[in-house]
Amino acid sequence: MKWAKHELGHVGNIIAVGDADLQYSYAQSVVNGMLHLRDAIYELLVDPRYKEHAPDLQKKHDEVVRVVRHLIKDFNIDLESIKQFNTRHVLSNMDYLKPSSRRTTRRK
Helix, strand or coil: CHHHHHHHHHHHHHHHCCCHHHHHHHHHHHHHHHHHHHHHHHHHHHCHHHHHHHHHHHHHHHHHHHHHHHHHHHCCCCHHHHHHHCCCCCCCCCHHHCCCCCCCCCCC
């Protein structure tokens, strides 16, 4: 949860950056980090050993997805560039970030 707190803390800092290009780069970097965080939380969420933590993990997972969606929308983040950078396919499918997608916990 410290990782989540750290990543979510960046969101306020993005606004403080004055230069629009730096702001975009920072937001894109935060989105990338939060996508990794989302995948890690999801792995714990579906792991039976963490069943007693599932409600808290689900809340944090949903919060991360919600913030990522807002950053993508508010800063017009290009997910394709993040996908292209994901050459080793360590990130899960990002279809859940499409505006029409409502599912946030299913990995394909």
